[in-house]
Amino acid sequence: MHLSLNPFVMMPSVVLVEPEGPANIGMVARTMKNFGFSRLVLVNPNLSEESYSYAVHARDVLKNATIVETFEEALELFDLTVGTTGKPGRRFISYRAPLYPWELRETLKGYTGEVGLFFGRESIGLKNEELERLDLIVTIPTSEDYPVMNLAQAVAVILYELSKTRPEPSVEALKPATRDEKEALVRVWAELLKVLEYPKDEERREVFVKVFRKAVGKAFLYGREVHTLIGPLRRAVKRLEEC
Ligand SMILES: C[S@@+](CC[C@H](N)C(=O)[O-])C[C@H]1O[C@@H](n2cnc3c(N)ncnc32)[C@H](O)[C@@H]1O
The missing domain is CATH 3.40.1280.10 (SPOUT methyltransferase, trefoil knot domain)
Incomplete structure (x- = not known):
């Protein structure tokens, strides 16, 4: 068959x-x-x-x-x-x-x-x-x-x-985050760690960024969610830079 x-x-x-x-x-x-x-x-x-x-x-x-x-x-x-x-x-x-x-x-x-x-x-x-x-x-x-x-x-x-997948049709509003959107989130996270100087050592910061990227990859975020997360992180970076 x-x-x-x-x-x-x-x-x-x-x-x-x-x-x-x-x-x-x-x-x-x-x-x-x-x-x-x-x-x-x-x-x-x-x-x-x-x-x-x-x-x-x-x-x-x-x-x-x-x-x-x-x-x-x-x-x-x-x-x-x-x-x-x-x-x-x-x-x-x-x-x-x-x-x-x-x-x-x-x-x-x-x-x-x-x-x-x-x-x-x-x-x-x-x-x-x-x-x-x-x-x-x-x-x-x-x-x-x-x-x-x-x-x-x-x-x-x-x-x-x-091939056994029978996926639900997607709702237009719930578009999965694109690679670029996810990378933008990772970048702002990296900026935040940098301005916080946390951890102090740059190599350790890179490890933190890698872990964050992995977590973002596994989270199946929607584009909207990524933008919601980026907003406050950007604001935090800006505030800290002004201090
Ligand atoms: C012949 S294998 C690679 C063998 C290589 N000597 C190694 O140790 O990874 C070629 C590819 O088949 C896939 N593969 C082989 N066995 C697998 C397994 N048990 N689970 C998932 N992927 C496997 C992986 O993509 C792997 O890179």
Whole structure:
């Protein structure tokens, strides 16, 4: 029996960061089409004719893929970014409370912003500094003996879970905050810490800013909420500067 998937309100993109195997890229495209996903972003990929052979009837997904040079460029495309790893739990900020795929599905229910699901290189996965830049982390529970899955299979499991989404239509007034809005909030927070000289040490302040950015990323704020939060923070910065 074939699945007839409901049209998505939330249609995440799959982002492959520096995929090394041309065959894997094709298999990911095929998997995406299997589950009704079409937006593929490739960061500096090793793409070849072989990729198209492995895509089989999903060549269109490959043809329409957005190709960018750097991880940074890919980040800029999304309002919410999700990293994937088979090895969660190593570092405090990036790995706090990784989600399971079905929890991600529930978390994204009704979300209408642009979502990027980031998958790592076959050899080294996503680097720690990349994982730190992503808003949420997802891990597929696997055997402790061998937790790391093949790239295309990991994509399949996550898309399978997400394809079960039946999101509520969004209310126009409740638009999710864009990446720029969230960054504006983080900037004003950083300014406040600076004028407060809290913590005194600049490096420690940067850690506080990172934690704040993570919290903002996980909070699924609406644009309106971000503006409501920015207002008083700006006022506080101004008052302190006048003192
Ligand atoms: C072959 S794995 C990377 C292996 C790499 N040696 C490592 O240790 O991270 C390629 C990608 O598949 C995804 N992946 C593999 N296993 C996963 C799991 N258990 N949960 C979530 N994603 C997984 C991640 O995106 C990972 O970066």
